[in-house]
Amino acid sequence: MIRVEDLHKHFGGFRAVDGASLEIKTGSITGLIGPNGAGKSTLFNVIAGVLEPTSGRVFMDGADITGLPPHTLFHRGLLRTFQLAHEFASMTVRENLMMVPGNQAGESLLNTWFARGRIRSEERALRARADEVLDFLTIDHLADERAGNLSGGQKKLLELGRTMMVDAKVVFLDEVGAGVNRTLLGTIADAIQRLNRERGYTFCVIEHDMDFIARLCDPVIVMAEGKVLAEGSADQIMQNEAVIEAYLGT
Numbered sequence: 670m671i672r673v674e675d676l677h678k679h680f681g682g683f684r685a686v687d688g689a690s691l692e693i694k695t696g697s698i699t700g701l702i703g704p705n706g707a708g709k710s711t712l713f714n715v716i717a718g719v720l721e722p723t724s725g726r727v728f729m730d731g732a733d734i735t736g737l738p739p740h741t742l743f744h745r746g747l748l749r750t751f752q753l754a755h756e757f758a759s760m761t762v763r764e765n766l767m768m769v770p771g772n773q774a775g776e777s778l779l780n781t782w783f784a785r786g787r788i789r790s791e792e793r794a795l796r797a798r799a800d801e802v803l804d805f806l807t808i809d810h811l812a813d814e815r816a817g818n819l820s821g822g823q824k825k826l827l828e829l830g831r832t833m834m835v836d837a838k839v840v841f842l843d844e845v846g847a848g849v850n851r852t853l854l855g856t857i858a859d860a861i862q863r864l865n866r867e868r869g870y871t872f873c874v875i876e877h878d879m880d881f882i883a884r885l886c887d888p889v890i891v892m893a894e895g896k897v898l899a900e901g902s903a904d905q906i907m908q909n910e911a912v913i914e915a916y917l918g919t
């Protein structure tokens with residue numbers, strides 16, 4: 670689904686991503702691990718159109734998507750999750766989900782005048798979809814809670830929920846498990862697995878928790894110093910000498 674070819678992202682003279690090549694296969698939950706500073710988040714940001722690459726190419730389903738802006742990629746089904754923005758903290762959980770799809774009829778002033786009936790029915794459909802998503806993620810009891818009041822783990826679930834408001838194809842998750850308690854981490858893992866199996870989402874997941882990675886991801890790609898160091902099953906990776914050395918070296 671995604672192919673990255675000899676990607677570079679330099680900040681001044683510093684090579685954060687230094688010739689990375691990798692593939693994310695359709696239908697996989699691919700893990701991306703590596704020591705702090707390996708260039709994982711930078712790689713995600715280049716793939717998702719947040720940062721321009723210094724050189725190299727990114728393909729999605731064979732089409733060159735290098736440098737396309739995030740909103741264009743969003744419409745193609747490529748999503749990267751972000752921490753919940755501050756401005757959404759005072760909105761309810763359901764409202765946060767309802768504003769994801771964008772391009773709603775209500776966003777145009779003319780439509781506001783001429784299509785009130787249509788807007789209301791679209792709003793009802795959005796609300797129904799939001800409630801389905803909350804149900805799927807087992808946080809339906811939080812629908813009317815202000816997003817700012819959620820725990821760290823619940824916010825991560827809401828982030829995942831935002832990807833379900835559109836028909837995503839491939840979702841990039843950057844450390845969704847960080848700082849989340851064991852129970853919620855399990856719920857997040859279940860949700861990722863179900864989205865993968867039942868809705869055919871492809872995932873690429875950056876995560877430090879090796880239990881989480883081993884349970885969820887195949888294959889696992891290891892990055893170090895801006896390059897891909899190894900790729901394989903979680904078991905293979907954990908026995909790979911170069912990988913062990915990269916982790917011990919930091």
Ligand code: ADP
Pocket residue numbers: 680683685703704705706707708709710711712
């Ligand atoms: P990871 O996610 O693997 O921990 P990052 O991609 O966040 O690593 O960062 C890789 C390296 O690039 C780090 O050394 C970081 O300090 C550096 N870096 C990241 N973003 C910038 C930036 N905007 N300007 C300068 N250096 C950056």
Ligand code: MG
Pocket residue numbers: 709710711
């Ligand atoms: Mg990072």
